[in-house]
Amino acid sequence: MxxxxxxxxxxxxxxxxxxxxxxxxxxxxxxxxxxxxxxxxxxxxxxxxxxxxxxxxxxxxxxxxxxxxxxxxxxxxxxxxxxxxxxxxxxxxxxxxxxxxxxxxxxxxxxxxxxxxxxxxxxxxxxxxxxxxSTFEKLQMMGSLVFGLADPRIVGLGIGVFVGLFLGPIIGLFGPTLGLTDAVLLRAATGGVVGLGAGFLTYLVAGSFLGEEESLLAGAGVGVLAGGVGGAALGLGAGFVAGLGGFAVTALGSMTLGLTAGVLVGAAAGAAFAALGVGSGGEEIEEVDLDRLTDRxxxxxxxxxxxxxxxxxxxxxxxxxxxxxxxxxxxxxxxxxxxxxxxxxxxxxxxxxxxxxxxxxxxxxxxVGEAKSRGIPWFKIIGVTFSLGFLAFFLLLAMAGVRNGFLLRLFGAWFLVNGLFAGGLAKLAGARWDSALVGGGLAWMTSVNPLLAPGWFSGYVELRHTAVNIADIGTLNELLSDEERPLKAVLSDMLDVPLFRLIMVVAMTNIGSMIGTALFAAYVLPLFGAELGGVDAVTRLMLDGARNSLDIILGALS
Structure with a gap:
């Protein structure tokens, strides 16, 4: 030794x-x-x-x-x-x-x-x-903490919901191309409304005699079943949903389809995680021999x-x-x-x-000193490309003669949708009001430039009021070591720890901004495009803007 x-x-x-x-x-x-x-x-x-x-x-x-x-x-x-x-x-x-x-x-x-x-x-x-x-290794590292906290089936459902939130807007954008008719979207929207109501009621009722994790699983199961059979198949409540209007039906229907696909895949993955013993952690520690630890x-x-x-x-x-x-x-x-x-x-x-x-x-x-990332900085390249594309969209429409009032309303919608989701999820994670407002207020800008993140700014304001240091990690480890307490109680106590609350505020602000961006592109932008004559008309206007810009540049050079 x-x-x-x-x-x-x-x-x-x-x-x-x-x-x-x-x-x-x-x-x-x-x-x-x-x-x-x-x-x-x-x-x-x-x-x-x-x-x-x-x-x-x-x-x-x-x-x-x-x-x-x-x-x-x-x-x-x-x-x-x-x-x-x-x-x-x-x-x-x-x-x-x-x-x-x-x-x-x-x-x-x-x-x-x-x-x-x-x-x-x-x-x-x-x-x-x-x-x-690598990115995959970072996800694995963060996942190890998540699996140490929650049942693998709950983790699978959570991943499924997250994926579904982004899959839904994609379905909304490309639904007609995929053959999704208004009737199909109405059935899906009805299933979503019925499933959400049934699942939430089941969760509340089950919570009186089941544990937190079992109640969540019961609510999810009943929600999917009730939505699929009562809403989508039998059309119960279709009249009410149809009365909400075409835009609401399209949004609810596509989001329901995306969330359903995500939850089903996530549930299957969670069951596989549980069967394989992923996240059980305790078994791995049991296998470590003390004599082995005297060597390493x-x-x-x-x-x-x-x-x-x-x-x-x-x-x-x-x-x-x-x-x-x-x-x-x-x-x-x-x-x-x-x-x-x-x-x-x-x-x-x-x-x-x-x-x-x-x-x-x-x-x-x-x-010593900070290490530099190795390889091609793909994330930065994508971020810069996205930013330039967003700015080019507004600039070309302006050069094509689109009214300033229209562009201001479009920007206002972009600001509002991003701000509501980023600030709302930050507050849900326990952020102070000023932190949530700062994150929400800057979400439009950070969505344009993915190299920034609204969560950093929300966290910055949080740190102006709350001290965070490495000692918080010991407190979190103590809370995670208590395997007898319900998940809800553990999470509540963890949110009282400044470090965990900071992590959650940063993460939820960023997730909210990402969701807001996806929803804006899928549901809000097409509404504005319809005012200009649809997607084809917007494309023509952008080409006109490019030609006008080129004419101005050539005129200045001549």
Missing amino acids: SKRAESVADGGSVHVVGTAHVSAGSVREVEEVIDRERPEVVAVELDEGRYRQMQGETPDDLEPGDLLKGNTVFQFIAYWTLSYVQARLGEKFDIQPGADMLAAVETAEELGIDVALVDRDIQTTVQRFWTRL DAVTVMMEEFREFSPGGAEALIDERDAFIAHRLLALREQGKEVVAVVGAGHRAGIERYLDDPSSLPPMESL
Whole structure:
């Protein structure tokens, strides 16, 4: 578990002790080695922030301006995921995660030995880790937290509803091309109204004798059945729905078809998740042997398996930190210090290789600072293209002579639809009124430029009033560890934790803006297009605008 790496030239030495962060045996070994060796310095795998937190000090709060950089919330989620896995293992083996590092610090202080913090700043590590993950891997990481919170069947339904919200507008746009007649949409709309009413009533009634998750599943099942049979097949309530008007029938019908398809697929996926044991988590922890943890620390066990499909993530979390810690230890050794270094066992081999061969160390400059994304920035390219297309649409219509009053009404509708959904969902997630209003008010602009997100601005305002820091992750882990409480109660308590509320406000504001954009394109824009003579007329006007613009440019150049 330990090895001495000496430097003959200067007399310094480094004794590396590899520990498991959730192993009681590691705590005893750390105490024994330090007491026996009595080094000049005890170096620990901690950074300044984690050390201060371990000493009971309040960690630094997240600065509001940091949120506007874009990935701060996602990096918190990444750190939360890693912390959650380690906390579950610590719970399993009845020891506080990080107890080995705490034992090293306390033993050193008792013996009057200097303590050196040799790990890289956690925020830098998590930023570089997040940047190195692919989009699919990021979704998997966030999904692991979701599955740890809810029944896989509920997760499947939630995914289905989310997909359906975007599938519905697509059906609304291309319904006629797909052969969806007004009669079909009326039946679907009727089924949606009947199903929603029946499902909601079932959920309320079932809640009096079933658990939260069972009530949701019962409501969803009865809603789909009642909507499909009573509404769509038998046409119960069709007269009422038809009286709402053609626009309402088209919107309700297409959204019902989209949501039904999404929920059915999501329910099937959720059932498959449950059958495969996805998200059960506890079984995986049960399989981890304590002896195995004395060879590799808990986070590294997970990350070495993760390395198989995410070399970049493992590089940032393990390999770069091996090199960073080795740089710090070499500096102490070159000063002639006798050092005992307490690190996670998964880092020991890498650190010792660098100590034995310092010439193989990468430059320190390559291990610090923010990492840059690798590959083609497709998201930025799509975002810029979308923004230019939106601006071109308005500009060409204006150049074609379309009335300013029409364009102002079109913009007003765009502003209103985006604002209502973005601000409304932000408030539903627990945002303050000023946060929801800021997110809703800026949603039109951030929808035009997908490189921005209204949730960042909602979160910025939230952080002006509420302190958020890494300590919140420990509170969330405690809430998630209680598997006996109903989901609704756990979620309610989690929303009282500033970090979780911030994540939800940011996420729901962005989702609301995305939904508003899809609904505007599918249902509102065609109404405005009809005023100009339909899609063909709008296309002709845009071509006229392009020709007029070209004439003006050529005239200016001539």
